Amino acid sequence: MKKTYFLLLCCLATFSTALAQHQVSGKIIDTNGEIVPFASIYLKNSTKGASANVDGQYQLTVDKGNATLVFKAIGYKTVEKNINVTADMVVNQTLSIESYTLKDIVVRPNAEDPAFEIIRQAIKNRKKHLTEVESFSSDVYIKGLQKLVGAPKKFFGQDIQKMLELDTNRRGILYLSESQSIFSFKRPNKIHEEMVSSKVSGRNNSFSFNKASDLIINFYENLMLEGSGLSSRSFVSPIADNALFYYKYKLLGTTEENGVTINKIEVIPRRKNDPVFRGVVYIADNSWRLMGTSLDLTQAAGINFVDTLNISQQYNKVESVYMPTTVRFQFKGNVFGFKFEGYYMGIYSNYNIHPNFPKNHFTAEILKVTRAVNKKDSLYWMNNRPIPLTDEEKFDYKKKDSIALRKTSKQYLDSLEKKNNKFGIGKLFLSGYSINDRYNKKSIYFDPILGSVFFNTVEGAALKYGVTYRKTLEDRKYYSISPEVRYGFSNRMFTGNISANYYYDPLKRASVSASFGSSISDLNRYGSMSLRSNTFNSLLFERNLAKFYKKEYATVATTRELADGLQGSVAINYAKNYTLKNTSNYKFRDVKDEEYTSNNPFTPTTETPLFPTYSSFNIAADLTYTIGQTYITRPDGKFYQESRFPRLSLGYRKGIKGILSSDVDYDLLSVEIYQERISAGLFGYTSFVIGAGKFLNNNAVYYPDSKHFRGNNSTVFPPNLRKFRYLDFYQYSTDKQYLEAHIEHNFAGFFINKIPLLRKLKLEEIVGVNYLTQPNKKNYKEFYFGIERLGFGVSYGYAYDGNKKVEEGVRITYGF
Template identity: 65%
Template sequence: MKRIQLTLLLILAGTTILFAQEFKLKGNIKDTNGEVVPFASVYVKNTTKGTSANVDGIYALALNKGTFTIVYKAIGFKAIEKNISITEEMIENTVLSPESYTLTGVTIDGNAEDPAYEIIRQAIKKRKQHLTEVPAYTADVYIKGVQKLVGAPKKFFGRDIQKTLNLDTNRKGILYLSESTSIFSFELPDKIHEEMISSKVAGRNNAFSFNKASDLIINFYQNILLENTLSARGFVSPIADNALSFYKYKLLGVINENGQTINKIEVIAKRAHDPAFNGIIYINDNSWHLVNANVYLTKSSGVNLIDTLKISQQFLKVEKTYMPSSINFQFNGNVLGFKFEGYYAGVYSNYNIDPKFPKNYFNGEILKVTKAVNKKDSLFWLNNRPIPLTAEESRDYIRKDSIAALKTSKRYLDSLEKANNKLGPFKLLITGYTLNNRYDKKSLRFDPILPALFYNTVEGFGMRYGITYTKRLEYGEFYQIRPEVRYGLSNKELTASLSGTYYYDAVKRASITASAGSGIFDLNNLGTMSLMGNSINSLLFETNFSKFYKKEFVNIGTSRELANGLMGSIKVDYAKNYNLVNTTGFKIKDLKGETFTSNNPFTPETESPLFPTYESFSINASLTYTFGQNYMTMPDRKIYLESKSPSISLWYKKGIKGVMSSDVDYDLIAAEIYQNRISAGLWGYSSIVIGAGKFLNNDQVYYPEFKHFRGNNSLFGLPNMRKFLFLDFYLFSTDREYFEAHFEHNFSGRFSSKIPILRKLKLEELVGVSYLSQPLKRNYTEFYFGLQRLIFRAAYGFAYDGNKRINHGFRLSYGL
């Protein structure tokens, strides 16, 4: 009996497989002139099953045996329906005719408003309804990304570009080719979850694609699009609430498609430099849905990094609404002589607009990538790739995958290291030298010599030099060991330390750190100036801003993620601390009116000790929580994404008297709330930091244990939201209570883009205010305004102590 049941099961399974077998419907899509129609949509009528042609107009659609009505559709062309019976793999080539939109029945008076404006007004009225009419959905998403060089200089910084980037003899070729399939889920207002099913990156068999369906989302029902991507401000949608202030419209014609009247409307940016699109949109005359869009942005629109971005979005009717069936981003640009172009294409299919999500399905994980997604073989991709590869892309996969297999061999890696590990003067002096062993996943990095050299009035000319050994383990884990020495020629003081890090869980961002030795440190534990910055100021301008002390120490700490968005850390530290004094007054030129100050910031004219030699034992614990934290889970790590919600941090530090002869006795508790890039739409974005703290017990606190602030005494500095522009580096540190706040708004070119001479520079205007209250500075306030471009900024500010202005001037900064 059991054998009969087994036989029946096998017959049933075989029959199911037979009937479920899929065949490929293939072909090419061209126009009436014989030119290919790239990225045309091909789908089964009255379903959400479909695909997209590739850039060469070639398509492939997997179908079960049966008869289907296949719809061929592309923006600018009339849709065609074909009844096709599938019994085996077959080829069906298609010719699309240009769309025949007419103005028949539309009256346009030369002095009257174009009819497009009333259509747009109706679409704007329906914008919010259409934005929320699908509360949730799931879809299968396929993404292909291609980036290639179409021109490049022969050499760059002395390196042969053709060989370095594996280009052809014309210095052209694909730099990046990747594909992925995933299941994408969405729920209003902005909940996202995506699970990657497969991933493939040319030439990187063990890599995982960073394709995300959420990156391809562009919803024209939103007022502002592409914000904080290619532009900090974003771009106004053609059907935004305020679109009429940014666009002109022209009705190009109407057509009846499947009983629906579709309006073809040209959208034109009113001003060349407005953050607005140009192109064509298609609007249903009955429901006022957007049914297609073909628009573009240029550098004059405010796009950064690229010259032109073309966006083509096609929609599919799903029940009573329209959902995207395909999206295509095409781009090109030229940076330092490197001419590039490429595209990202997404195909959406198998929509479910009434899904039932389990509880806590949306938990902040917007993308999940498992270890198996890059293990799919060529047969899988042959059967599941919606957009066929072009001939160039096929060759790129074959060539790079064969090279990738070679590159994993010890013989190849040894030969590669032999070339890359050559020591040259540029590496030795400027960038640092790394001795790599990729096969064993270990490296030895030597610090560059020139940045290691310094001068200050405590140590004189000196060097701080270190070597870092790194051993990489599986799935993002690694350990690192770094010995470091420091020596000053004037004080003849040699210090040395050894530190180590073991990063043992990349998904939980968990690590253990430890260090021991001796060193020279800034009296302000938040740092004042870089060694190079202080050296330049001391040698050239006779201003020794930085003040130092010595400590002998040993510490150990650990940190890890405790829950999504919640990081915890604890550190135990022992130190013996020594006061230092100036030992040299050397300068290149003696400037009139300038003189070096002592190493005690409170007695600039006298070398008096700031504190006695003392020992300290302390425990420092912290918690940081980010509300609404989104992240991506990769097989080898967890990647946090910038949050739209604030973060809050709590610290507690206790100095314990008597343990290991410790002399300190204090308790400091502090909190801080902060958020970066709070969107203000076309008015840019804001950032804010608010912090407060109090020494609950300060029975014995020495200056290095004080709460310090990020001050600034110099013209130049590094940008930091928590930094004061004019506050002294040291004088207002406290062992009592404090409150500080910082606010900055970046207008992202809102005003400078209207001034021709500034527009080309793409400058961003900014204003800000900082505030501090503590026992010695009850009401200290700074106001500033300035301009920023990439990593450089210039600001002019005013500092007030109460109502009294005590400082003003320029501040320049550079760095990320």
């Protein structure tokens, strides 16, 4: 009875609160009747507010009684309006363009613009404003919109209108999402966010990837947008310590707002192609703090993927400081005739700049998304979204959500599969053939025949063909089974194997796998080159670079996260290993001064066994720990974020003699430290990997069980930081100790950007060093330099064995 009474009181309290609140809505235009998009509307003396949409419409929930609305937009005069809220009401507002005057300021010819002194004061106070708020919490609403405003009729033979569900003009929304979160921050870089609600158009059961931390941009920092993906370099803030070297400034005028003089200053790059902003900043007199920004990044500044990006911020007073209440990233671009535009916008409200965070509030989990966040209905969103939907957005939600619901029905999926699963020789030959059953979440994939045919001198013309069955379970769990067969027409050798994997705990990245059978494997356990590359090298250039052996094997492995950032894995392997020899010398042409070598890399002119037939039983264990690892937790998995700190790996592999007649007896201990893209600010970024190891016991080590290195004998190869560019694939494997290091720096166009004819190509300069020492290859070094762009690169380098130069030449890398 008491419990029932208590629940009744809670319901009555909630109902009475709802009755005490009303919706205030309206439209914001300027004095010419033009729409003012994205204006801010908030209650005076609070940070509770909303934003107008692109059509100037706004909506705000206000308590019953007297209230003062503040209407604010960059470039317009701020307006305060007193209202008496007794019911839902419409309050339209007209904003006048702000008149910024230059009264009492005389600018003489050749004299410095007054803006420079204002900027100097802002720079002088930069650190103070950067650190004046030690921590805060706030509510954050994020809205993301991406749309096509033009597209070609067809792309790779596909009808774009049908494929992307566009209108007849090939225009339409590609992505629309909203989310609400509670966001916490503590200096210098601790964050924690808990998503409250999420909505993604056309994906009824999906969770938004919106993240408040992605919208954090603080112009009080010297360098901006490091690691954002917009560019390999950072961008210089208009009030950075060295900003005067990169910018010129012009005072456009001043205005008064609530007794504060605000200076409108144009930000002008000194050099067109520096990584800098252009646009307008608003700085208050006396306090010299930022009051707002409207700054652009363009292709001239070196951004990728988009043509222009506008970053707009508005600050409101919270106690004695000013905090951003709206942040908007607005972009547009054109890629292969696809014209797109959109924005991501964050609205911050209910600031608390003196939070008392509980112990262990900040952990490696930076964002938590629970299963309930996408269960909010349309009434909830109508009453809680601070940016009203436009008619286009309403239509997009209605259309795509109904389509998404229909797409989950068995009838629809069966009709879809009937069309998509239609067999075609072209599919099977070029891209592979799939049979999907989306309703039951399973599929069968047949490898493409074209990629399954290859040639090497051991097997001659050969075929390697596989089929994969996959069954998806709840919450991104799945299992897969993959049988594979291989046959060489010259050596008449048939091998076959089957592998299975069960991914059973996405939150712990946990899986178990097993495989058994026989296979033809590369002598280098890391592989040397792809079967296709080796085919081309053999048939066209008479260079059989890859070497092979046969193994009959069984493997069982498991991997699991043991703690935040710590991943552990164990594998048990048994194999019986056989040497192979060349059986074919076929080639398309006879190349002068070239001749096929034997399958033993140490006796190139004579076919001799590299090792006797032997059995191997070994256990391998690995621990990998990422320092400062952060992650996002969602119901469908754990998603790690790129760390700013190195990753450490410890490995141990033991060959055990006697078990299943095993002939091996060794213990290999290895360590590695690795990190990619260490920011060097305007000078690009550095990546490195350093590894060392030692056979603590090498009583019986055969070549396939040695420590191998990622060598290269080819001019063209896929990029890999751990890969040597001139080291032989096989010659320098060891059963003793070793030390290797790979360091590469990417200058991100720092030099080429200064050459007018080349800067448009957006090429990035690279320099690198590779190093290896082991008992049979002491102080081997490689030095190289070159250029790259979007995964493709050309470099020239030199290799030294001690102090002796042993090789030099061009290397070409490719990647997708």
